[in-house]
Amino acid sequence: MTDQPDTVPPIEVRMAEIVFPNHTNHMGTLFGGQALAWMDKAAFLAAARYSRRTVVTARSDQVDFKLPIRIGQMVETIGRIVEVGRSSMKVQVELIAEDLHNGERKLCTRGHFVMIALDDEGHPTAVPALPEAAPDA
Template identity: 85%
Template sequence: MNALPPVVPPTEVRMVEIVFPNHTNHLGTLFGGQAMAWMDKAAFLAAARYSRRTVVTAHSDQVDFKLPIRIGEMVETVGRVVEVGRSSMTVQVELIAEDLHSGERKLCTRGHFVMVALDADGRPTSVPPLPPQA
């Protein structure tokens, strides 16, 4: 039986959704609140996966809605841990829309979320440092 290689803490997650009418505003584009919910979920998953701890959102910073996302487009949400403090992790999150017919992809939204790792008593706890960039 082959041994598995050592696990390096992953720093990225990817999620995919399709924009349905119930996700949109009166203009037929993705509602900002829905975009924020998907982004917060990706930030949570990236931070929890990286730290292997319970995490909570402490702060969201400068979410830029650059381009609209329309009904029927696929949305790839990418969360990456980009900075680590003692108990906090900054996760950059991007929403990339893809037209399923043409394959055209566009970066539509980007933001940063600060997540804090908690111990069993709900107090901030330390997380591992980011590995050096290769």
């Protein structure tokens, strides 16, 4: 495998989990804290993968819990870099619940996390600019 320094850094990460009873509240739906933990993990992975740096969470912005996620559903967590500053990366994270029996998928939760890239001494460090979208043909 060759080193390709001119390649575009990946801007997205996807994770899958299954909702077990220990992830839920007394109503059989996913705890909000568990949802936030999965979302923060996806934001971390997306930012670390994009920047190839150690990253930390600086902020979570407006997490909207639109629909409940139930025991037995698969949850796909999608983290996508949507904005880049000098050392910061804004990551949009979505939780999509899927019924494994019928394949029905629903967007249940969406939020944004700001992650900061750190150098070897733990100070904020520059990250690559976000590639511009290709113009419509």
